[in-house]
Amino acid sequence: MAKELKELTPRSESYTQWYQDLVIKADLAENSAVRGCMVIKPYGYAIWEKMQRQLDDMFKETGHMNAYFPLFIPKSFLSREADHVEGFAKECAVVTHYRLKANPDGDGVVVDPQAKLEEELIVRPTSETIIWNTYKNWIQSHRDLPILCNQWANVVRWEMRTRLFLRTAEFLxxxxxxxxxTKDEAEEEARRMLDVYATFAExxxxxxxxxGVKSANERFAGAVDTYTIEALMQDGKALQSGTSHFLGQNFAKAFNVTFADKDGNRDYVWATSWGVSTRLMGALIMTHSDDNGLVLPPKLAPFQVVIVPIYRNEEQLAQIDEKAQQIIAALRAKGISVKYDNSDNKKPGWKFAEYELKGVPVRLAMGARDLENNTVEVARRDTLTKETLSLDNIENTVADLLDDIQKNIFRKALNYRQEHTITVDTYEEFKEKIEEGGFILAHWDGTPETEERIKAETKATIRCIPLAGDTTPGVCMVTGKPSVQRVLFARAY
Amino acid sequence: MAKELKELTPRSESYTQWYQDLVIKADLAENSAVRGCMVIKPYGYAIWEKMQRQLDDMFKETGHMNAYFPLFIPKSFLSREADHVEGFAKECAVVTHYRLKANPDGDGVVVDPQAKLEEELIVRPTSETIIWNTYKNWIQSHRDLPILCNQWANVVRWEMRTRLFLRTAEFLxxxxxxxxxTKDEAEEEARRMLDVYATFAExxxxxxxxxGVKSANERFAGAVDTYTIEALMQDGKALQSGTSHFLGQNFAKAFNVTFADKDGNRDYVWATSWGVSTRLMGALIMTHSDDNGLVLPPKLAPFQVVIVPIYRNEEQLAQIDEKAQQIIAALRAKGISVKYDNSDNKKPGWKFAEYELKGVPVRLAMGARDLENNTVEVARRDTLTKETLSLDNIENTVADLLDDIQKNIFRKALNYRQEHTITVDTYEEFKEKIEEGGFILAHWDGTPETEERIKAETKATIRCIPLAGDTTPGVCMVTGKPSVQRVLFARAY
Incomplete structure (x- = not known):
């Protein structure tokens, strides 16, 4: 029976294997022939496109425009900002030649040694350097500011241990x-975009x-401050889901980008950068899904409703087809996306399992008796419950249900996080509790040394210094030195 | 006066310089610090996004889904299809290393020789090879077919002589x-996508x-047939604007991709590929623009209407602002995109020149007298004419005007092409007429040798064998041998 093909390793057995099974079996992505690079399959890409579209709208509403900068960065550019090169040099794909030629010793092609580049090019791991080198020519005066650009692009970081969506050599x-x-304006921008990310996530x-804001150890290479949104996965590990950096004048200084203010005084330009990636796909999958497969929020599902006809003969199917077309028209008129699966080479049970695996929020099943009774069987993916409902106003019933599912899965994830966020005052307790997973709020003395010691001894990192919440001072759980406020610890992806 | 900054070299003086001036001064794109790679600036990118959105909708309407495949192609993959590697090996960016390290002899970073890849990776010049290697795992049976994928991506071809949008090392x-x-189904798909491109272009x-269809010499490396759409630029040169390839079983054979048909017989899979690029931006610019700047079709303009207030004092401005807001609301309700430029640091004359340069289809200018008379000055970019019109139903007036501009610039381009398409019967006349630019329909004996001779002697190539039009046989203008039908010659970008 085909259903077995769709079975996932249960989360309780191996969360890691469950994730891997799910990504593959729900047709989201797969590993490619190129080490560490993934293929994003059509169904997975359709979810990413929904994310992109929504984020893009939010960026434009906040005044940003898209642009496109080169894939390649001259090697010398990377070195201009000391922390930046330190952060990225160890994981760079380097282009050294620009031509192949026929292999003089046999089959195939070889690199043409005569086509060596004078300066090597790095496949962008991030674009601050090439962009600030460009901005240098765009900015003369305060009238040229602000510049509010965004780029949708691929980047490459040569990760050694990769996992689909979560950590790949190439990602989108x-x-x-x-x-x-001004400094204030740049800081405000960095915070604004953090809020955009948080709104999108929630x-x-x-x-x-x-x-929250990152500790110095976890800061972006070249940033003055890194803001972050941190989510908690079902296995109790944290996942950094988006970051927004206040870069100060670091890149302006590295690329000598100055402007004249209203009084003609020249100063270096203030900068931010901010990004989210296909890693969000991993976050989405791990936040909601279960042992039956993907659970998708209705707002990001490629299709929100699937209709499956249940019939014994062609005549029944024709009748159901007719009714289904009316339902589809009514749903689409309400802006609800629908797939009608009347393919005849798969049984209803196979289809039910398939769309459960793919996380379609609502399934409508319709048989001969439903036709007689003017009803339909409505199943919701989040609770795996179903009931038979009247077809009258089905479009409103479904619209309300989709809203309810969106809210319910958020509430469920929020409950999970609240149940797995604890406050701890001693390092002993910390070491014990961190084994159980989840977020731990604890006092820390603010030094990189203590943070590194905690990481070495417990594998936990400071996910962030929360921007909201308890700001009561205390003493560091490790050193007893003063602590300004509790910070958020977890083991992380 | 700022206006001088916006002046372009006239087309009559140097078409090449005019194009270069226009791309830079209208803020469409610029050269980057990386040889041959461009920066697409926000205004240029906004046009590209409009193109993308429309094409993407058309691809989805014809049943395609988007996916994403790796940026890198293992070197050995390129060699699998003999014509393909021949076509692309000479212009490849090659990644040979995956790490940099601190320079032991001085500043900066150097390539770490210990981080050499076992097999070099090619930055994709096109993705047939990596995709067919992937499809091998997706296809077992006829039930897995067809696969209809599209990818939006960047590609790299190491061109030596580059021009913004028209020929760049990296392009989108x-x-x-x-x-x-089946063969028939694949051929039908290749033709269908050619029609999608033609519809989009027109x-x-x-x-x-x-x-039309390409001659063997101009065919895509690895294709059985290449279909093309060819446009004529204002300088009489042709621009290949989109191609759709019937690939036969070439890539299926190279990557051993077979399927079982209904009777269980195995055969190689049939393939197509098709693409359009940021080169279309060059085509768009060169088809319509004039010595005053860009002329954009309303359907692709980032904003279709600009409103410029003309005022002597703050009080007038406040009154115009109020009226402008009403107009903006009315236009937006009709789906018309509007920019209101009430910035006070630029004079109206400067703004007029700026939006002419940027090709905004319709400009509304409103002064104190217009307020009194309930009128507005309406200027159209395509004809550079203006008239004062009533504000009553201005949204309908503008909507009609946008339709008319869209039609008018198409008609104008079509007239130009018709006036510059001639029929020639002797090689003497051909050599004379080709100097004047334009399309020439002439008989050709069908051999690569004759085509190459014509190219060497006249710099003209066969743009395509037209799919529609005169199919009367004749004799080759060069060799006198039989010709099946006239083919389309031109000098080309």
Missing amino acids: WQEGHTAHA EYMAMPVVR | WQEGHTAHA EYMAMPVVR
């Missing part, structure tokens, strides 16, 4: 890069996030 | 890759195109 992302006349992905 | 494109059970870009 957007990177915003903005330039400002309202569209139905994934609760903690907003 | 979409590449469709489909797999089919109805959205307002650019007339000739549909």
Whole structure:
């Protein structure tokens, strides 16, 4: 029976294997022939497109425009900002030649040694350097500011241990890069985009996030401050889901980008950058899904409703087809996306399992008796419950149900996070509790040394210093030194 | 006066310089620090996004889904299809290393020789090879077919002589890759996508195109047949604007991709690929623009209308602002995109020149007298004419005007093409007429040798063998041998 093909390793047995099974079996992505690079399959890409479209709308509403900058970065550019090169040099794909030639010693082609580049090119791991080198020519005066650009692009970081969506050598992302006349304006922008990310995560992905600022150790290479949204996965590990960086004048200084203010005084330009990536796909999958497969928030599902006809003969199917077309028209008129699967080479049970695996939020099944009674069987993916409902106003019933599912899975994830967020005051207790997973709020003395010791001894990192919540001072659980406020610890992806 | 900054080299003086001036001064794109790679600036990218959105909708309407495949192609993959590697090996960016390290002899970073890849990776010049290697795992039976995928991506071809949008080392494109059970179905798909491209070019870009099939010399490396749409630029040169390839079983054979048909017999899968790129931006610019700047078809303009207030004091401005808001609301309700430029640091004359340069289809200018008379000055970019019209039903007036501009610039481009398409019967006349530019329909004996001779002697190539039009046989203008039908010659970009 085909159903077995769709079975996933249960989460309780191996969360890692469950994730891998799900990504593959739900046709989201797969590994390619190129080490660490994934193929995003059509169904997975359709979810990513929904995310992109929504984020893009939100960027434009906040005044940003898209642009496109080169894939390649001259090697010398990377070195201009000391922390930046330190952060990225170890994982770069390097282009050294620009031509192949026939293999003089046999089959195939070889690199043509005569086509060596004078300066090697790095496949962008992030674009601050090439963009700030470009902005240098765009900015003369305060009238040229702010610049509010975003880019949708692929980037490459040569990761050694990769996992589909979560950590891949090549990934897709957007990177915003903005330039400002004042420090305040740049800081405000960095915070604004963090809020955009948090809103997107919570309202569209139905994934609760903690907003905070990174400790120095976890900061982006070249940033003054890195803001982050942190989510908690079902296995108790944290996942950094988006970051927004206040870059100060670091890149302006590295690329000598200055502007004249209203009084003609020249100063370096202030900068931000911010990004989310296909890693969000991993976050989405791990936040909601279960042992039966994917659970998708209705706002990001490629199709929100699937209709499956249940029939014994062609005549019944024709009648159901006719009714289904009316339902589809009514749903589409309400802006609800629908797939009608009347393919005759698969049984209803196979289809039910398939769309459960793929996380379609609502399934309508319709048989001969439903036709007689003017009813339909309505199943919701999040609770795996079903009931038979009247076809009258089915479009409103379904619209309400989709809203309810969106809210319910958010509430469920929020409950999970609340149940797995604890406050701890001693390092002993911390070491014990961190084994159980979840977020731990604890006091820390603010030094990189203590943070590194905690990481070495417990594999936990400071996910962020939360921007909201308890700001009561205390003493560091490890050193007893003063602590400004509790910070958020977890083991992380 | 700022206006001088916006002046372009006239086309009559140097078409090449005019194009270069226009791309830079209208803020469409610029050269980057990386040889041959461009920066697409926000205004240029906004036009590309309009193109993308429309094409993407058309691909989805014809049953395609988007997916994403790796940026890198193992070197050995390229060699699998003999013509393919021949076509692309000479212009490949090659990744040989995956790490940099601190320079032991001085500043900066150097390639780490210990981080050499076992097999070099090619930055994709096109993705047939990596995709067919992937499809191998997706296809077992006829039930897995057809596969109808498209990818929006960047590709790299190491061109030595580059021109913004027209020929760049890195460019953005979409590449469709489909797999089919029968030859007929694949051929039909290749033709269908050619029709999609032609429809897009004519109805959205307002650019007339000739549909045809390429001669063997001009065929895509690895294709059995290449279909093309060819447009004629204002300087009399042709621009290949989109191609759709029937690939036969070439890539299926190279990557051993077979399927079982209904009777269990195995056969190689049939393939197509098709693409358009940011080159279309060059085509769009060169088809319609004039010495004052860009002329954009309303369907692809980032904003279709600009409103410029003309005022002597703050009080007048406040009154105009109020009226402008009403107009904006009315236009937006009709789906018309509007920019209101009430910035006070630029004079109206400067703004007029700016939006002319940027090709905004309709400009509304409103002064104190207009307020009194309930009128507005309406200027159209295509004809550079203006008239004062009533504000009553201005949204309908503007909607009609936008339709008329879209049609008018298409008609104008079509007239130009018709006036510059001639029929020639002798090689003497051909050599004379080709100097004047334009399309020439002439008989050719069908051999690569004759085609190459014509190219060497006249710099003209066969743009295509038209799919429609005169199919009367004749004799080759060069050799006197039999010719099946006239083919389309031109000098080309």
